Amino acid sequence: MERPESSTLHAVSDVPDVPDVPEVPESGESAxxxxxxxxxxxxxxxxxxxxxxxxxxxxAAGTSVSAANYHFGTKQALLRAALxxxxxxxxxxxxxxxxxxxxxxxxxxxxxxxxxxxxxxxxLEMRSDSPERVARIRxxxxxxxxxxxxxMAGLARDLFRPVHERFVDAxxxxxPERSRQDVEVAYHFTVGVLVHLISGHLDSCQERDPDPRADxxxxxxxxxxxxxxxxxxxxxxxxxxxxxxxxxxxx
Amino acid sequence: MERPESSTLHAVSDVPDVPDVPEVPESGESAxxxxxxxxxxxxxxxxxxxxxxxxxxxxAAGTSVSAANYHFGTKQALLRAALxxxxxxxxxxxxxxxxxxxxxxxxxxxxxxxxxxxxxxxxLEMRSDSPERVARIRxxxxxxxxxxxxxMAGLARDLFRPVHERFVDAxxxxxPERSRQDVEVAYHFTVGVLVHLISGHLDSCQERDPDPRADxxxxxxxxxxxxxxxxxxxxxxxxxxxxxxxxxxxx
DNA sequence: GTATGTTTCGAACGATCGTTCGAACCCCCG
DNA sequence: CGGGGGTTCGAACGATCGTTCGAAACATAC
Numbered sequence: 001m002e003r004p005e006s007s008t009l010h011a012v013s014d015v016p017d018v019p020d021v022p023e024v025p026e027s028g029e030s031a032x033x034x035x036x037x038x039x040x041x042x043x044x045x046x047x048x049x050x051x052x053x054x055x056x057x058x059x060a061a062g063t064s065v066s067a068a069n070y071h072f073g074t075k076q077a078l079l080r081a082a083l084x085x086x087x088x089x090x091x092x093x094x095x096x097x098x099x100x101x102x103x104x105x106x107x108x109x110x111x112x113x114x115x116x117x118x119x120x121x122x123x124l125e126m127r128s129d130s131p132e133r134v135a136r137i138r139x140x141x142x143x144x145x146x147x148x149x150x151x152m153a154g155l156a157r158d159l160f161r162p163v164h165e166r167f168v169d170a171x172x173x174x175x176p177e178r179s180r181q182d183v184e185v186a187y188h189f190t191v192g193v194l195v196h197l198i199s200g201h202l203d204s205c206q207e208r209d210p211d212p213r214a215d216x217x218x219x220x221x222x223x224x225x226x227x228x229x230x231x232x233x234x235x236x237x238x239x240x241x242x243x244x245x246x247x248x249x250x251x
Numbered sequence: 252m253e254r255p256e257s258s259t260l261h262a263v264s265d266v267p268d269v270p271d272v273p274e275v276p277e278s279g280e281s282a283x284x285x286x287x288x289x290x291x292x293x294x295x296x297x298x299x300x301x302x303x304x305x306x307x308x309x310x311a312a313g314t315s316v317s318a319a320n321y322h323f324g325t326k327q328a329l330l331r332a333a334l335x336x337x338x339x340x341x342x343x344x345x346x347x348x349x350x351x352x353x354x355x356x357x358x359x360x361x362x363x364x365x366x367x368x369x370x371x372x373x374x375l376e377m378r379s380d381s382p383e384r385v386a387r388i389r390x391x392x393x394x395x396x397x398x399x400x401x402x403m404a405g406l407a408r409d410l411f412r413p414v415h416e417r418f419v420d421a422x423x424x425x426x427p428e429r430s431r432q433d434v435e436v437a438y439h440f441t442v443g444v445l446v447h448l449i450s451g452h453l454d455s456c457q458e459r460d461p462d463p464r465a466d467x468x469x470x471x472x473x474x475x476x477x478x479x480x481x482x483x484x485x486x487x488x489x490x491x492x493x494x495x496x497x498x499x500x501x502x
Numbered sequence: 503g504t505a506t507g508t509t510t511c512g513a514a515c516g517a518t519c520g521t522t523c524g525a526a527c528c529c530c531c532g
Numbered sequence: 533c534g535g536g537g538g539t540t541c542g543a544a545c546g547a548t549c550g551t552t553c554g555a556a557a558c559a560t561a562c
Binding site for chain 2: 508510
């Protein structure tokens with residue numbers, strides 16, 4: 001067999017929902033493969049998919065272009081593998097935290113803040129070996145939401161749909177007086193805040209705590225507070241706001 | 252003179268803050284130039300900067316590559332011009348609405364909802380000739396926040412900094428019991444929600460009103476409600492949330 | 503008509519893109 | 533020592549990239 005097509009690549013990329021990859025992914029996989037994934041993760045996060053050349057990835061990984069094509073067959077497959085390596089554990093941690101929350105709460109639904117923490121914390125504190133790599137991993141996940149082309153959109157929807165469904169359900173139960181659609185829209189608003197935060201576009205406008213752990217923690221607290229208030233206000237009757245007061249853009 | 256370097260291109264690209272381009276930009280500008288901007292706007296929105304070739308733009312515009320380079324000199328300058336054509340009016344409308352709000356309010360600061368409407372409505376209801384083009388224009392503006400490379404980041408910061416400063420000031424005055432940093436972070440959270448909404452990444456997960464005007468209006472109402480609640484909760488003391496309750500991702 | 507300056511085009515440049523191919527390499531079992 | 537499957541590499545492929553250049557097409561003024 002020329003390429004390990006059926007061993008690792010398709011095992012993690014053909015499953016539509018969160019795949020059951022082992023915790024330490026294939027300890028017997030070659031070092032070149034891991035270095036390629038590391039370099040692809042970093043460069044795709046920094047420059048996007050179309051903006052990153054396969055040669056730039058292989059140079060950063062210290063190998064050759066043909067090695068990348070031997071292991072992954074395609075530039076797009078390399079991106080998928082690099083993405084799944086980071087996103088799948090986050091979504092698994094999210095669902096595990098939600099399971100624990102619901103098991104502990106029994107009948108009555110958990111509080112909104114706890115549900116938000118279960119959803120947001122795994123994304124903000126991704127498991128990583130080196131601490132300074134966390135920022136890049138976040139960017140990869142954020143790029144999955146911001147890169148436009150089809151290879152991204154479909155993959156993102158398949159990866160996150162089960163997570164979204166379960167959390168919207170739980171949030172709707174925690175907010176029984178709000179309609180499900182209100183909760184769903186507010187949930188997607190929260191996803192927007194999270195994506196914008198982990199994209200790093202907030203870093204340049206805001207002084208951050210030098211310690212990334214402490215910074216993640218305070219940002220998580222702020223994020224939970226903001227989103228919880230927004231979710232609770234989702235279906236409220238709104239006081240009259242003069243919309244005719246603004247001129248010039250009502251076309 | 253070979254190229255109109257000092258007439259239109261630099262007049263809209265060298266000014267750091269919102270440039271004073273006329274409302275109808277240079278009615279005497281060639282039709283080719285406008286068709287190039289239209290095509291660039293559409294393709295950059297759909298496929299991003301690196302993912303769009305100059306030839307794809309010129310083919311969609313029905314001209315030649317050399318025409319694009321004659322008018323703009325560079326692919327990046329073409330993107331800047333296409334971006335500025337849409338973003339500058341939005342930011343001008345934002346500041347005008349804020350001016351009107353503050354002039355009307357007199358001494359006491361305007362309500363948070365009114366400030367948010369002044370900031371959000373121009374972005375959601377961009378002035379446009381054809382209604383179905385609004386979606387693409389939104390994507391262009393959103394891409395300005397999501398595309399990673401430097402040519403975007405610097406441009407976005409320069410374009411939006413004065414807007415951000417003035418709105419954070421006004422919001423801080425409207426929320427005197429909150430610290431300025433709390434308001435600033437919550438404001439950036441709100442920007443994140445807006446960017447995610449206008450990127451179109453919410454469209455696939457949510458049924459939308461068939462009438463884009465009505466859809467924009469209901470989404471604007473939801474957005475204002477969500478962000479106002481989040482902003483008001485920005486500095487509140489937080490009830491104890493057991494953070495040790497989540498396991499598996501605390502690395 | 504000619505002259506002048508602006509706009510558009512086709513052709514081509516060198517560079518880089520993703521991908522392919524065959525030879526060399528390595529490691530381990532015979 | 534010999535051989536074979538799994539890896540890696542350099543070289544090259546055709547395609548496409550952004551940019552440049554000189555000539556044609558154009559309008560306008562004399």
